[in-house]
Amino acid sequence: MKLLLIIHAVVTFAAGIVLVAFPELIPSSVNISIRPDQYLLCYFVAAAEFGVAALSFLATKLTDKKSLQFISISFIVFHIGTALLELLAFSQGMSAKIIANIALRILISALFYYNGVAKQKT
Secondary structure: HHHHHHHHHHHHHHHHHHHOOOOOHHOOOOOOOOOOOHHHHHHHHHHHHHHHEEEEEEEOOOOOOOHHHHHHHHHHHHHHHHHHHHHHHOOOOOOOHHHHHHHHHEEEEEHHHHHHHOOOOO
C-alpha cells in the first residue's frame, strides 16, 4: 500500500507541475487547444492534483486500516469519477486518445480497491 501511495503522490504531483508550467501540454495530448486566457482552468486542476498528491504522500505515514480505507475510497471516487467524465467527453466527440487515460484510471482504482480497501479489512 505504501508503494502505491508514493507512486500516486509522485505522479499526481508531477501532473500538477506540468499543468502549471506547460498548461497546454496535457490537454493537447487529447487534441484540446488551450489559449493563455484559459490557463486558469489548468491551474484549478493543478491545485486539485497537488491536494491529492499531498494526501497520498501523507497517507504513507498512517497505520490505521480504517483511515487507509477511507483515503483509498476517496481516490477511487476521484479516479472513477474522472474516468466517467472522460467517457462523457469521448461520447461528445473527444479524441479516442482519451481511452488510454480512462483505462489507466480504472487500473488505478482497482489497485486502490485491492490494496487500500480489500486488504485493509480486519
